[in-house]
Amino acid sequence: MxxxxxxxxxxxxxxxxxxxxxxxxxxxxxxxxxxxxxxxxxxxxxxxxxxxxxxxxxxxxxxxxxxxxxxxxxxxxxxxxxxxxxxxxxxxxxxxxxxxxxxxxxxxxxxxxxxxxxxxxxxxxETTRRVRARSLIESLSRREREVLGLLAEGRSNKEIGRLLGISPRTVEIHRMHALARVGARRSAEGVRLWWEAGEGARKAA
The missing domain is CATH 3.40.50.2300 (Response regulator)
Structure with missing residues (x-):
C-alpha cells in the first residue's frame, strides 16, 4: 500500500x-x-x-x-x-x-x-483520464467541438447538418477531422472522450 x-x-x-x-x-x-x-x-x-x-x-x-x-x-x-x-x-x-x-x-x-x-x-x-480528455477536446476547433457534441447526443450527420446549417458532407469532414485530432479511430471513441472530459455534464448544466 x-x-x-x-x-x-x-x-x-x-x-x-x-x-x-x-x-x-x-x-x-x-x-x-x-x-x-x-x-x-x-x-x-x-x-x-x-x-x-x-x-x-x-x-x-x-x-x-x-x-x-x-x-x-x-x-x-x-x-x-x-x-x-x-x-x-x-x-x-x-x-x-x-x-x-x-x-x-x-x-x-x-x-x-x-x-x-x-x-x-x-x-x-479518473482525474488523469479527465484532464487528458479535456485537453484533447479543447484542441478542437469550435465547429469540430459542436459536431462532436451533437454526435455525443446521438444525432445523425443529417440532423447535425440541419442544426448547424451545413451539409451532411461538411459534417462528415468535421467529424473525421475531430476524431483524427483526438486520436480516435471510431466515433464511439470520440464520444467516450467527450464524456470523460465532462463536456456532456457542462452542457447539461
Whole structure:
C-alpha cells in the first residue's frame, strides 16, 4: 500500500494525537485539525479525511460540501465515539467511505486505509483520464467541438447538418477531422472522450 496523507479532524486533542500516532505506525503521514474551518483553511489537495461524524454542521455531507466549495474532493472516513447502525448507515449514505468506532482498533484503521488507498488510486486515474480528455477536446476547433457534441447526443450527420446549417458532407469532414485530432479511430471513441472530459455534464448544466 502506498503512503497516504491522513487528515485527522477531531476536537479532542488527546484523541486526535492518538489517532495520528496510529496512522504513523501504519506507515502513513498524519495532519491534525481541531475543527472544519482549520481543515478547510489548510485546503488539502490530496489524501483522506478521518473525521468525527458530526465534526461539521450537516455531518459527512456538510464536511464534503465545505471541502468541495474550496475545490477539493477528498475521501472521508467517519469516526464515532457512540456508534450505532443507524448512524453508520446515514454516514455511508452521505458519502463516507467507511465508518469506524472510537477508540480506533488498529486492525479496523488498517482495513479502512487499504480501502481508502484503492479509492484514491481510482480517483487519481479518473482525474488523469479527465484532464487528458479535456485537453484533447479543447484542441478542437469550435465547429469540430459542436459536431462532436451533437454526435455525443446521438444525432445523425443529417440532423447535425440541419442544426448547424451545413451539409451532411461538411459534417462528415468535421467529424473525421475531430476524431483524427483526438486520436480516435471510431466515433464511439470520440464520444467516450467527450464524456470523460465532462463536456456532456457542462452542457447539461
Amino acid at each position: 502506498s503512503r497516504l496523507v491522513i487528515h485527522v479532524l477531531d476536537s479532542d486533542h488527546g484523541r486526535r494525537a492518538g489517532i495520528a500516532r496510529q496512522v504513523f505506525a501504519l506507515g502513513h503521514h498524519a495532519e491534525v485539525y481541531a475543527d472544519p474551518a482549520e481543515l478547510a483553511g489548510h485546503a488539502p489537495k490530496d489524501g483522506v479525511v478521518l473525521a468525527l461524524e458530526d465534526a461539521a454542521p450537516g455531518g459527512v455531507a456538510g464536511l464534503a460540501d465545505l471541502l468541495q466549495r474550496r475545490g477539493h474532493w477528498l475521501a472521508i472516513i467517519a469516526t464515532s465515539a457512540a456508534p450505532t447502525i443507524d448512524k453508520a448507515v446515514d454516514a455511508i449514505r452521505q458519502g463516507a467511505l467507511d465508518y469506524l468506532a472510537l477508540p480506533l482498533a488498529t486492525s479496523d484503521l488498517a482495513r479502512a486505509l487499504t480501502l481508502a488507498e484503492a479509492h484514491v488510486r481510482r480517483d487519481r486515474e
